Amino acid sequence: MKTFTNMKTLAQHLSIVLATLVVAASVRTGSAATITVKGSDTLVVQAQKWAEIYMNQNNKVKIQVTGGGTGTGFAALQNQTTDLCNASRKIRAAEIAECIKAFGKRPTEYKVCLDGLSVFVAADNPVKELTLEQLMLIFTGKTKNWKAVGGADAPITLYSRENSSGTYEFFKENVLQGNDFAASAQTMPGTAAVLQAVAKDKNGIGYGGAAYGAGAKHLAIKKTDTSPAIEPNEETVVKGTYPIWRYLFVYINPALDKGEAAAYLNWIRSDAGQKVVKEVGYFPLPAHLREK
Amino acid sequence: MPHLRTNTNRSHGWMGLQRGHKARPVEWLAEKLIFLVSLSAIVMIFLIFLFVAREALPVALGRMNSSLVGKTIPVEEMEKHSPAELMEYLGLTAKQFQGMDKETLKDLMLVKLEAAAEAPTDKDAALNTTSWRYLLGAQQWSGYDKPELIWQPVSKIHKYNLMPLFIGSLKATLVALLFSVPLALGAAIYVSQLAPPRYKEWLKPAIELLAGIPSVVLGFFALIVMASFFQGVFGYQSRLNAFVAGIALGLAIIPGVFSIAEDALTSVPRAYTQGALALGSSKWQAAWKIVLPAALPGVFAAVVLGFGRAIGETMVVLMASGNASIVSWNLFDSTRTMTATIAAELAETVFGGHHYRILFLVGSLLFIVAFLSNMVADMVIHRLKSRLEGKA
Numbered sequence: 249m250k251t252f253t254n255m256k257t258l259a260q261h262l263s264i265v266l267a268t269l270v271v272a273a274s275v276r277t278g279s280a281a282t283i284t285v286k287g288s289d290t291l292v293v294q295a296q297k298w299a300e301i302y303m304n305q306n307n308k309v310k311i312q313v314t315g316g317g318t319g320t321g322f323a324a325l326q327n328q329t330t331d332l333c334n335a336s337r338k339i340r341a342a343e344i345a346e347c348i349k350a351f352g353k354r355p356t357e358y359k360v361c362l363d364g365l366s367v368f369v370a371a372d373n374p375v376k377e378l379t380l381e382q383l384m385l386i387f388t389g390k391t392k393n394w395k396a397v398g399g400a401d402a403p404i405t406l407y408s409r410e411n412s413s414g415t416y417e418f419f420k421e422n423v424l425q426g427n428d429f430a431a432s433a434q435t436m437p438g439t440a441a442v443l444q445a446v447a448k449d450k451n452g453i454g455y456g457g458a459a460y461g462a463g464a465k466h467l468a469i470k471k472t473d474t475s476p477a478i479e480p481n482e483e484t485v486v487k488g489t490y491p492i493w494r495y496l497f498v499y500i501n502p503a504l505d506k507g508e509a510a511a512y513l514n515w516i517r518s519d520a521g522q523k524v525v526k527e528v529g530y531f532p533l534p535a536h537l538r539e540k
Numbered sequence: 541m542p543h544l545r546t547n548t549n550r551s552h553g554w555m556g557l558q559r560g561h562k563a564r565p566v567e568w569l570a571e572k573l574i575f576l577v578s579l580s581a582i583v584m585i586f587l588i589f590l591f592v593a594r595e596a597l598p599v600a601l602g603r604m605n606s607s608l609v610g611k612t613i614p615v616e617e618m619e620k621h622s623p624a625e626l627m628e629y630l631g632l633t634a635k636q637f638q639g640m641d642k643e644t645l646k647d648l649m650l651v652k653l654e655a656a657a658e659a660p661t662d663k664d665a666a667l668n669t670t671s672w673r674y675l676l677g678a679q680q681w682s683g684y685d686k687p688e689l690i691w692q693p694v695s696k697i698h699k700y701n702l703m704p705l706f707i708g709s710l711k712a713t714l715v716a717l718l719f720s721v722p723l724a725l726g727a728a729i730y731v732s733q734l735a736p737p738r739y740k741e742w743l744k745p746a747i748e749l750l751a752g753i754p755s756v757v758l759g760f761f762a763l764i765v766m767a768s769f770f771q772g773v774f775g776y777q778s779r780l781n782a783f784v785a786g787i788a789l790g791l792a793i794i795p796g797v798f799s800i801a802e803d804a805l806t807s808v809p810r811a812y813t814q815g816a817l818a819l820g821s822s823k824w825q826a827a828w829k830i831v832l833p834a835a836l837p838g839v840f841a842a843v844v845l846g847f848g849r850a851i852g853e854t855m856v857v858l859m860a861s862g863n864a865s866i867v868s869w870n871l872f873d874s875t876r877t878m879t880a881t882i883a884a885e886l887a888e889t890v891f892g893g894h895h896y897r898i899l900f901l902v903g904s905l906l907f908i909v910a911f912l913s914n915m916v917a918d919m920v921i922h923r924l925k926s927r928l929e930g931k932a
Contacts, residue, residue: 318888319887319888319889319890319891320887322890326891340655340890341651341654341658342655342893345648345652348647348648348651349632349636352641353644353647354647354651403777405777405778411694411884411885411888412694412889414888417694420695426696427683428683428690431691431867432864432866432873432874433864434780434862434863434874435862435863436863437884445779
């Protein structure tokens with residue numbers, strides 16, 4: 249155990265030294281290309297990971313990653329203050345129009361990884377599986393008691409995400425069929441917070457990235473009453489048999505999609521870039537969508 | 541004597557030279573700099589308000605239209621319309637329009653059509669939900685059984701009703717005041733009137749030290765410790781609610797309320813107390829019946845300032861209130877305040893869009909409420925001071 253932590257700190261030190269060297273080298277030569285990445289908070293950790301690894305391999309490039317939200321990212325893309333925009337949802341028509349007004353073209357869309365959404369309940373909740381329709385009724389507030397879906401006779405407490413999150417919008421569109429969440433749904437600042445709240449509340453139910461795990465039980469989801477219940481895991485999400493999943497995107501101004509930025513985007517979508525996706529909590533793109 | 545006349549007619553003049561003093565350019569410069577800095581603070585506040593109000597103005601004046609159903613022009617018919625019509629249709633300025641070639645314009649028209657195709661076929665789609673009627677009044681939306689006040693800004697039909705947020709803010713603030721005012725006032729009376737001087741010496745700074753706790757730490761404490769504790773005591777269903785957030789907010793405003801109330805009580809002349817004591821009242825009677833009524837306007841000001849601080853506080857409510865936009869006066873329901881809504885939602889809105897502007901509208905309302913409450917408190921304190929000094 250001790251040697252393990254030692255190794256870990258050693259690795260940390262090494263990476264810090266390496267990062268300093270990279271920065272020092274780029275300052276000295278002054279010829280390093282800088283790529284700025286801005287946008288979705290969902291993707292920010294993943295993007296930082298990619299940037300870190302890419303910079304370690306390629307000391308000619310400097311990548312600055314910031315979050316702030318998908319909307320902020322698109323605004324920066326329009327103002328041309330960022331090169332790449334991370335997005336946890338598809339770009340809206342109004343935002344495309346703004347981009348065309350700003351630089352005359354539609355931004356190019358790249359799918360960069362997959363995200364499966366799990367539905368969590370407390371570990372001692374007897375309910376093991378739900379259909380998509382039951383989920384919709386629960387989260388829109390029509391089903392109010394666990395008894396109606398085969399659980400104990402207790403009121404359901406809903407935990408949701410802030411409406412600024414891409415996860416919220418995705419769940420709303422794909423599971424609630426566009427209907428409103430019940431007003432009584434408590435909104436949490438992140439998937440980890442939802443998970444923690446559900447773990448503490450035996451009548452709670454919440455949703456979030458499938459790779460977040462410990463503490464609560466992931467429900468198996470049935471598409472319809474008769475279809476089989478599918479557990480969320482890498483195999484079912486990447487194959488598409490698990491019903492609640494989405495793509496995460498990077499958008500770029502087509503005029504900037506060349507040189508170092510294009511090379512970086514290709515690397516993200518290659519096998520090497522996709523290898524690190526699971527560590528952060530997402531799922532890699534299926535093989536046919538990757539760059540060779 | 542002529543030099544006396546210049547003396548009565550004193551002017552500050554260039555670096556104080558005319559006053560007959562030795563020139564002190566550094567002091568003169570420092571004085572002017574400080575004046576400039578304080579002036580810039582006022583200008584800054586004014587500019588910030590101007591910015592916030594400017595962003596909110598289109599909604600406040602009813603100039604926004606969130607209706608999702610509109611006339612569309614097919615791309616092929618582009619030639620039939622005059623440039624002015626096209627500019628209006630696409631929302632372009634003349635300069636942008638000049639700079640665009642035909643291909644870009646066509647693309648823009650296409651996007652407009654795509655947006656129209658995405659629009660829901662709901663019966664509410666044609667409503668302009670940003671008008672004041674929907675911002676304040678109840679509406680029976682499709683899919684709901686009865687007219688309701690709903691804040692669902694990210695939705696097929698954007699529902700921007702502000703009432704759930706007002707009620708949420710008021711609920712949390714009310715709990716905060718009910719909790720903190722008796723405590724802060726009691727502490728102020730004790731410290732200023734009853735406590736022996738050596739207690740007073742460390743009690744006052746100790747209470748004021750509470751102000752040094754960052755609100756995010758307070759929020760974290762409320763989220764993890766207080767929420768579970770109160771749920772254990774009262775046994776309500778939702779762990780995070782207006783009550784927990786209100787108590788945490790109360791902790792945040794106690795030092796402010798205490799400090800101002802204590803100042804007001806201390807500024808009552810000693811002669812009042814001494815007179816009462818000489819006439820045979822107890823220390824407590826003198827404090828409660830003589831000093832407190834005399835300082836009442838100052839105490840009122842303290843409460844109003846506490847209100848301003850509580851309604852504007854963000855981090856505590858964001859973390860501890862549960863943030864569900866329910867319309868209910870039950871203190872044990874989760875609640876969503878105006879400040880938390882702005883903090884949580886602004887980052888993902890489309891810049892310049894309806895949601896963005898409505899959040900700025902909420903911001904300017906908060907600004908106005910906080911400004912008014914501070915102004916009222918300030919005026920009341922000023923009046924109290926001059927009354928106690930016998931000027932009014």
